Amino acid sequence: MVIRSVRRERRLRTAAVALAAAALLAGCVDDDGDSSGSRAINVLMVDNPQMLEVRKLAAKHFTEETGIEVNFTVLSENEVREEISRHFASPAGPYDVATISNYEVPFYAKNKWLLPLDERAARDEEFDQDDILAPMRKSLTADDGRLYGEPFYGESSFLMYRKDVFAAQGLSMPARPTWKQVADLAAETDGTQPGMKGICLRGQPGWGEVIAPLTTVVNTFGGTWFTKDWKARLTSPAFESATGFYVDLVRKHGQSDAAESGYAECLKDFGKGKTAMWYDSTAAAGSLEAPGSLVRGKIGYAPAPVEKTDHSGWLYTWAWGVRKSSTRPDDAWEFISWASGKEYQRLVGRTSGWANVPAGTRASTYTNPDYRAAAAAFAEATRKSISSADPRNPGVQPRPAIGIQFVGIPEFSDLGTKVSNEISNAIAGAESVEEALRTSQSFAERVAEEYRER
Structure with missing residues (x-):
């Protein structure tokens, strides 16, 4: 029997980064802009139960496996939006990753506040970008065709x-x-x-x-x-x-x-x-x-x-976005890959029950027998609602901006x-x-x- 160990792969990546750290101490900087120092990222996120679960699980199930410490700042929805608009616009903002919604993506991307994620997602086979429900991918893709967020939770x-x-x-x-x-x-x-x-x-x-x-x-x-x-x-x-x-x-x-x-x-x-x-x-x-x-x-x-x-x-998602000027883009992606990944959903299912899994983002969630059993009454109806949503053409005429229940402008x-x-x-x-x-x-x-x- 062949077992693919996610933890082993991450330990190998951690070892590789440790070798790179020696070079960084000598004054080197990698091509993606990661400069040396302790491996830590700052994450700003909205205050809701599913996000708090991320914070609870991160130390044991992410930091121990990757060596990346995560400093969380948790604020209300209005406060999060205000904080992001203030600090993501700054080249020296304190946050690497923040929870953003599909409402903000079009104009945050146009303002060049966000780092495109499509290339990293394509390279990360384990993340499986194709498993993300198509309406979610579209809603987090700006007019330039680049992907600027990965969904954590979604709804219709x-x-x-x-x-x-x-x-x-x-x-x-x-x-x-x-x-x-x-x-x-x-x-x-x-x-x-x-x-x-x-x-x-x-x-x-x-x-x-x-x-x-x-x-x-x-x-x-x-x-x-x-x-x-x-x-x-x-x-x-x-x-x-x-x-x-x-x-x-x-x-x-x-x-x-x-x-x-x-x-x-x-x-x-x-x-x-x-x-x-x-x-x-x-x-x-x-x-x-x-x-x-x-x-x-x-x-x-x-x-x-x-x-x-x-x-x-309608279509709505809380997603992870990376500040364009973050000095830890690879570590930021590593966190997103974990927090929006299949393994994270399985982890929540094991530790908190499958009904608490942040759903609405991945096709595989709705084929998982454990989730389907826990959410039997509404899982298929939810999947169909999300899959049929079209954020770019929600009506009978062309629109000037993306959005179903909102107009995607600031x-x-x-x-x-x-x-x-x-x-x-x-x-x-x-x-x-x-x-x-x-x-x-x-x-x-x-x-x-x-x-x-x-």
């Missing part, structure tokens, strides 16, 4: 529904539901159990809250934020129709206090049996199917509803937040959809004008 969106509630009412979920069918089902299930509403949809302000699901509805209704030549289209018939539909649906059959409900609130309501359906992130399924969940085993999973497109699920975080406030006001009944979109159009026009002038 789908429709979750209570199978038992549907059965009791003699209802069935279509294999590929349309939004109009979903609205009819929401009306049918609204009030079927005490305190139960037909559907939960995000209404809370924020470009990552209400704007995320709403934009997928806009896309499949035939709308877009901007045309390819940077004309704002928030008052177009398609955008107005989609927004009016979304607001009307959540006002008629959605959760109470919808204008203040985001992902966390909908997760809580659906998990407590207060809504019959919920359209949101595929990541929610892990919590809903966890031991102790009141709805475990009662949920069905359907594709993101559509109208004019074949698919409409101004969108501010623009999306401003527009979200208007949409939330419409959901709360403080203004009409038409009024909300007229105001939003003026915000979008200012952004569009800047890009047309460029």
